[in-house]
Amino acid sequence: MAKERANPPFDVRKLSIAMHGSRKSLLLKEKFMAEISRDPAFYLADIYDLSKDQIRERTMEKFASLVHYVTTEPLDVFNYRMQLISTVDPGFWTRFGVHFGLFLGAIRSGASPAQFNYWIDKGVIGLNGVIGCFGMTELAHGSNVAGVETTATFDEKTDEFVIHTPHLGATKWWIGGAASTATHCAVFAQLIVKGKRHGVKTFIVQLRDVKTFQLRPGINIGDIGKKMGRDGIDNGYIQFTYVRVPRAHMLMKHTQVSREGIVVDPPLAQLTYGALLSGRIAMVADSSNTAKKALTIALRYAVVRRQFSAGKNQLETQLIDYPIHQRRLIPYMAQAIAIGFTSLILTKMYNVRLYHALEGWLYLTLSNFLQELTEAMETLEPGDPNLKDVLAKLKETHSTSAGLKAFCTWACLETIDKCRQSCGGHGYSAYSGLPNMYADFAVQCTWEGDNTILSLQSGRALISSWADAKKGKTLAPGVAYMSEKSNVNAKSSGKLDLQDIDQAWACVATNVVRKAAEDFAGHIAKGSSKDEAMEKCSQSRFIAAKLHTIGYIFRMFRRACDEQEEGPEKQLLSDICRLYGLWQIEEQGASFLKYAYFNAQQMDAVQAEVDGLCASLRNVVIPVVDAFALSDHVVNSPLGRYDGDVYTAYFNHVCAANPPNKEHPYFERLIKPLLERKPLDEEDVDAAMGFSEELAEMEKERKAKK
Amino acid sequence: MAKERANPPFDVRKLSIAMHGSRKSLLLKEKFMAEISRDPAFYLADIYDLSKDQIRERTMEKFASLVHYVTTEPLDVFNYRMQLISTVDPGFWTRFGVHFGLFLGAIRSGASPAQFNYWIDKGVIGLNGVIGCFGMTELAHGSNVAGVETTATFDEKTDEFVIHTPHLGATKWWIGGAASTATHCAVFAQLIVKGKRHGVKTFIVQLRDVKTFQLRPGINIGDIGKKMGRDGIDNGYIQFTYVRVPRAHMLMKHTQVSREGIVVDPPLAQLTYGALLSGRIAMVADSSNTAKKALTIALRYAVVRRQFSAGKNQLETQLIDYPIHQRRLIPYMAQAIAIGFTSLILTKMYNVRLYHALEGWLYLTLSNFLQELTEAMETLEPGDPNLKDVLAKLKETHSTSAGLKAFCTWACLETIDKCRQSCGGHGYSAYSGLPNMYADFAVQCTWEGDNTILSLQSGRALISSWADAKKGKTLAPGVAYMSEKSNVNAKSSGKLDLQDIDQAWACVATNVVRKAAEDFAGHIAKGSSKDEAMEKCSQSRFIAAKLHTIGYIFRMFRRACDEQEEGPEKQLLSDICRLYGLWQIEEQGASFLKYAYFNAQQMDAVQAEVDGLCASLRNVVIPVVDAFALSDHVVNSPLGRYDGDVYTAYFNHVCAANPPNKEHPYFERLIKPLLERKPLDEEDVDAAMGFSEELAEMEKERKAKK
Numbered sequence A, B: 001m002a003k004e005r006a007n008p009p010f011d012v013r014k015l016s017i018a019m020h021g022s023r024k025s026l027l028l029k030e031k032f033m034a035e036i037s038r039d040p041a042f043y044l045a046d047i048y049d050l051s052k053d054q055i056r057e058r059t060m061e062k063f064a065s066l067v068h069y070v071t072t073e074p075l076d077v078f079n080y081r082m083q084l085i086s087t088v089d090p091g092f093w094t095r096f097g098v099h100f101g102l103f104l105g106a107i108r109s110g111a112s113p114a115q116f117n118y119w120i121d122k123g124v125i126g127l128n129g130v131i132g133c134f135g136m137t138e139l140a141h142g143s144n145v146a147g148v149e150t151t152a153t154f155d156e157k158t159d160e161f162v163i164h165t166p167h168l169g170a171t172k173w174w175i176g177g178a179a180s181t182a183t184h185c186a187v188f189a190q191l192i193v194k195g196k197r198h199g200v201k202t203f204i205v206q207l208r209d210v211k212t213f214q215l216r217p218g219i220n221i222g223d224i225g226k227k228m229g230r231d232g233i234d235n236g237y238i239q240f241t242y243v244r245v246p247r248a249h250m251l252m253k254h255t256q257v258s259r260e261g262i263v264v265d266p267p268l269a270q271l272t273y274g275a276l277l278s279g280r281i282a283m284v285a286d287s288s289n290t291a292k293k294a295l296t297i298a299l300r301y302a303v304v305r306r307q308f309s310a311g312k313n314q315l316e317t318q319l320i321d322y323p324i325h326q327r328r329l330i331p332y333m334a335q336a337i338a339i340g341f342t343s344l345i346l347t348k349m350y351n352v353r354l355y356h357a358l359e360g361w362l363y364l365t366l367s368n369f370l371q372e373l374t375e376a377m378e379t380l381e382p383g384d385p386n387l388k389d390v391l392a393k394l395k396e397t398h399s400t401s402a403g404l405k406a407f408c409t410w411a412c413l414e415t416i417d418k419c420r421q422s423c424g425g426h427g428y429s430a431y432s433g434l435p436n437m438y439a440d441f442a443v444q445c446t447w448e449g450d451n452t453i454l455s456l457q458s459g460r461a462l463i464s465s466w467a468d469a470k471k472g473k474t475l476a477p478g479v480a481y482m483s484e485k486s487n488v489n490a491k492s493s494g495k496l497d498l499q500d501i502d503q504a505w506a507c508v509a510t511n512v513v514r515k516a517a518e519d520f521a522g523h524i525a526k527g528s529s530k531d532e533a534m535e536k537c538s539q540s541r542f543i544a545a546k547l548h549t550i551g552y553i554f555r556m557f558r559r560a561c562d563e564q565e566e567g568p569e570k571q572l573l574s575d576i577c578r579l580y581g582l583w584q585i586e587e588q589g590a591s592f593l594k595y596a597y598f599n600a601q602q603m604d605a606v607q608a609e610v611d612g613l614c615a616s617l618r619n620v621v622i623p624v625v626d627a628f629a630l631s632d633h634v635v636n637s638p639l640g641r642y643d644g645d646v647y648t649a650y651f652n653h654v655c656a657a658n659p660p661n662k663e664h665p666y667f668e669r670l671i672k673p674l675l676e677r678k679p680l681d682e683e684d685v686d687a688a689m690g691f692s693e694e695l696a697e698m699e700k701e702r703k704a705k706k
Helices: A012-020 A023-038 A052-072 A075-088 A090-110 A113-121 A273-304 A323-349 A368-379 A385-422 A424-428 A434-445 A451-470 A477-483 A498-525 A530-536 A538-563 A568-587 A589-594 A600-627 A646-657 A667-676 A685-689 A693-705 B012-020 B023-038 B052-072 B075-088 B090-110 B113-122 B273-304 B323-349 B368-379 B385-422 B424-428 B434-445 B451-470 B477-483 B498-525 B530-536 B538-563 B568-587 B589-594 B600-627 B646-657 B667-676 B685-689 B693-705
Strands: A132-135 A151-155 A160-164 A172-175 A184-193 A196-206 A219-223 A236-240 A243-246 A306-309 A316-318 B132-135 B151-155 B160-164 B172-175 B184-193 B196-206 B219-223 B236-240 B243-246 B306-309 B316-318
Touching (some): A012 A568, A012 A600, A023 A075, A052 A075, A052 A090, A052 B667, A075 A090, A075 A273, A090 A132, A090 A184, A090 A434, A160 A196, A172 A184, A219 B646, A273 A323, A273 A385, A273 A600, A273 A646, A323 A568, A323 B530, A385 A424, A385 A434, A385 A451, A385 A477, A385 A538, A385 B434, A434 B385, A451 A477, A451 A498, A451 A538, A451 B323, A477 A498, A498 A530, A498 A538, A498 A589, A530 A538, A538 A568, A538 B323, A568 A589, A589 B600, A600 B538, A646 B219, A667 B052, B012 B600, B023 B075, B075 B090, B075 B273, B090 B113, B090 B132, B090 B184, B090 B196, B090 B434, B172 B184, B196 B243, B273 B323, B273 B385, B273 B434, B273 B600, B323 B385, B323 B538, B323 B600, B385 B451, B385 B477, B385 B538, B451 B477, B451 B498, B451 B538, B477 B498, B477 B538, B498 B538, B498 B568, B498 B589, B530 B538, B568 B589, B568 B600, B589 B600
Parallel strands (some): A151 A184
Antiparallel strands (some): A151 A160, A160 A243, A172 A236, A184 A196, A219 A236, A306 A316, B160 B243, B184 B196, B219 B236, B306 B316
């Protein structure tokens, strides 16, 4: 390991600062890591052996230490702290986030000013008095919020809403914090007034008595139990049986219900783009951070582990020296870095504040960028030419972030599994940290919009951008490449530099978008409705979204490289960026060949370049991983130790986690009878039949003959 | 669900028989399923909530019910039973298999006849007296058996071997059954006689007293604890500190050590192809069966689950009616069926008997096919032209099975995850069955040869077949396509039938193999050694193996279709086979375009055909899944229930698994203090400092100004 760290051709600290966006960010992260490594609530050595119930309790213990920071730390600092927490303990991050992100977010976006003050006074900010959960999804309804079936019927006689679960499928399901933490719930339900349905609104319903934690009348709550991962969060189900809440408990910033049962709808449908955008960018950052954690383990192990020797009596070869092992990991390292820079740029670009104690973290906060657009929308008259511009920008941002959420979380999940497999058998040990990381992360591909559905949304927007481009309209920056003259050819020879690769992606992404648009138009021409045609061109839409997104990530990474100061770090990052772009050209080779951007010989050259880049980057994998700046406590895997003393640490960890039993738990009951057992008794048929001696003799003879 | 089953355009039973190879196989499987569903040891409803220790004990309970069948059931029947068990409880399958497959296999392949009889008399067959484990892998050594570092030093004075673990890295690791089941171990160790090393041999070492289960002197065993999956098997570590065993405990069928310490090596290195082959084919079968189990869940759920409606007041659309959802699942259904038929044909072709109580199940048994080849090898003189033929066949079988093991297990693992994601949030619930299935199955990509390494082995053999083809030699059947005139072109128009698709795969597979061979030759030309050149062309080798293997699976499936009786079942299977072949052409599109087998327009046509096949097969997904013939007990997922009553079953399962707590486990300790807490006391600085009244006044003013 010392050899791997000797004389890196760049300054590891400088590289680390570049990857963290600033020196300040890096120092802050190091401070957080030091704090939690000393905080007994964040003791991690035993977590792979805890039961679901133990993990739940452990998670709850962490609340106390974090609540202090919520109320005292500047918002951007606390946000950054939560980003680290998400890498360290995704289950806890979720449990804590449900209250501050989802519940508080719902109140902030839905409550009138008076209502908002009421809940703040109740203690929502400091968790003193209220712990909230977010009651949106139902057993039979996930993404389709408009379809939830819980009802909130206005009772004019008593000035109350009656919250009710009409049937099993309408049971609130997956509600984080409901099983054993929350006192209140923001319930999404169909508003019914005077027998008429007015759509889904939000109602604050108290679930439990704050003093005794007893369930309130009419509330039935259960634990939904074991999940693939994130057992630290207590997801539950909730059924309401005619539960009455005061009219004031409906959040009335937008739609209002008067004492007389008059329903006043807001003039404009509300925008929720902001909410989605910041959540998605957080997931892009998390994808990079989690992938870096997995790669720290796999790459450090790959330099320590040796297998097969080149010659007799030679030391066995380090795994990382095999070209195929470089291929298994180094491109994923490049991808994790690419996604990391993408998230840094997005955060800056949209001025996303992922956390705000009053605004709600994760779920809400319109960024300045979006605030501007939203205000513009509200002030511009219909027909104003600027309005369309604004709408186009909003749409592009929305669609690009949908694609990024999908493809970055998938990329991270794949990275974790590749890392696990690259560690061979030891990757299958829970103590490697990789199995849990996979299980915890997997849900990111499903929640806040299933990845496939988000990809299609992105594809749908791309089709419409393409139509705009054809009409000669100016496109939003994220898709502007489509209106450039894209049917250019690749350089016929010579090394492909970042500019060439960028051009290749722009051209091919344009072509796959065009293909999707043509498929769509083709179905329309054959008589499909617009919706049907969209469904029928799903596969092309999906491919369009994928290529667009990868090209976008590459472009962001390239921009980050351009912005670096001259020096060896910039050179290194440019090499890593080239690797990312070229490797993805290989991965998406069918499209590059199909649209004849590259021919077969050029694709062979790309393959050779990827091989070459992997071989040259092999020499710096350890310094690069060091620059990820994840402490041993955070990585929590003996295979990924900074000092490379893998086997000793692994052995000690296994021994500590599995102390010998004083007594064998089931030797006497199960093993001993097996070891000492005789063949099953055959019944003595003769005796049972009461054969005469003569008959018995005959029988014996017959048997002997057989 | 009833609607989905109404009037299928084929006979479900006939289809099921076809997919199971024979009516007898299907009936047998149904008998096994009925038996285990009534066997209390196979109670499955609570398994997703058991702790590792509980699962271990549960697994051990199953031994007793299975041991009966080992000794009484015909071998092929028992083998088939084990195939089902592997789908139902992979952890138990492994734990049971370690003794019969690995330990007994080691004795059978390594023991002299007298030694063999000795161990049989000890009770190895019926587990009465001996439970064995298999001590091959070490902490620092996995695949490279020749590199194990445990030593077995012959002590001439006492006529014993001294088994010793010289350092931590040589600790036997991952040893299944060692932690709490085995009494004996087949230990792989370096034989040292008179100071000289003679390579790795096998020694039977007793670990525990059979009566008391106490560890024998010098033996240190520990549990290696929590794993990603298969917690039913108790993997452990073993350290030997100068443990003495009689000379007779070295298995001496091949190498022998005399009383005087003379080492006699066998004239020929032993072939272990047979062992590997049958293990690999078992894993191909398991890949198909497990994928079918996952698809049963995902496809049944996809017809029950509805999301978003096409119009107002319309019932929401079934997931499976979305073209993208068809794309997410139906091609994987085709793949699982393709792999299933491949395993049926292989089993027949090589007459593999996967289990034989005396020969050892899973691990050993030379098939008739290989027996013939092996015998031929031993009788033919060097130089005999037939010898080369025999060797070529052996090599091809070996390499094809390596590729099949790798790509089929990967395909299954991917299928499970795709199925899980397609179930949305509920796929993340442990009770869906899919998270555990993934975790259990994942190890198949690593054990018995890491998939990437096996792929490269296959690629290496393909390069050498290509060289043979260029020299005009006759190739073994599995690679014969390479010597056919492969640079033919695709049909320029019209529907691609099975013959066309087969030709496409043969041509493109030939081309990628040629590319790998050229890369290899190129590196040789540039001065690399043969080994270096092989490493340097790894990526091309990998691609060659992948395309070869997929083409092989397609060919087997096509053959199975050809062998069916005429009728609607044959038609259906041919459609499914077309889907598999075309979908994989899309997936590997880069190669098909690169070698100009298809052009861009033809690839678009392939995409459209895949869309069309998915749409038409959508109507039969439920009957096809029914033909997989997996009982609700085996599937063990409320989402995958035969009757489609998904939500009720899921709710009931969750409630049963998570009964309400009588008392909240940590309300008083953790939640109440949070809810009732006041802001942290600020110290009364003034009082603490003992300020005079005057000073205190000034201080107050200063504060007020701030």
